[in-house]
Amino acid sequence: MLGPHGAFILASYAAMALIVGGLIVASILDHRAQLRALADLEGRGVRRRGGDEA
């Protein structure tokens, strides 16, 4: 179906899926880790003095 160079086409789509998929998974895991760390600190009663600075 993909001709004589099908392996190259499949490898390209697989590489893209791997790179973008890895980026998505890393982003989700990082976000969850920050949410956990924030909840942990706030759970121990640590609060910001105020303001919205990043």
Next chain:
Amino acid sequence: MWTKLANPSVFLRWSGAALPWLVALTLGLLAVGLYKSLLLAPADYQQGETVRIMFIHVPAAWLALFFYSTMAASAIGTLVWRHPLADVSQRAAAPIGAAFTLACLVTGALWGKPMWGTYWVWDARLTSVLVLFLMYCGVLALWRTIEDPSRAARAVSILTLVGFVNVPIVKFSVDWWNTLHQPASVFRLDGPTIHPSMLHPLLVMAVAFTLLAVTLHLQRMRTEILRRRVRTLTILEAERLDRRAAA
């Protein structure tokens, strides 16, 4: 209005509401794009079925340049206005740009082997894209080197702006030098040179990948804001423990 939307707390609110819609739109467009790219688009008269690699290679190349330009705009925001969200945007954009540049290099090499007979040649386009990838790596490494976030932001912004000189070189390398890589075939003054049966899948995939990248950028910006809040709270807790120990 922009100042209000760029307030970190307001940004967290509106981006949180927008993300589910962006994810749904991205998935829908990706499904349509993959269907058109892999099943509907005809084989090219010269490249044969290998043309299907172009439907992911070209959007990756565009996004590699787009995200470096986004980083450069954010760098100006950091250096001139010192807006906290500009630095957050720059830091969130770097891994996404690096990933798409890597994807561009890998898919390009996998297209090159059957079409050119080689995975790699040191021509101006390929080499300048490799330099772009190394610039992304340098920016990411510099962030890890400097602990103080505001000092890191300024240093990275300067490096980003110096590296921006490579962006027009990547874009116009095929015009300025004699390269094995083909010249632009979509964004041309005399219009695209691609047949609509291949142009449509390419444009759908380009929009889908752009939406995916924007969604990831917003998500990573939210994470970066949380990371800075965690850092602030950690410092506050350390100060509180110091005061308690001293009392």
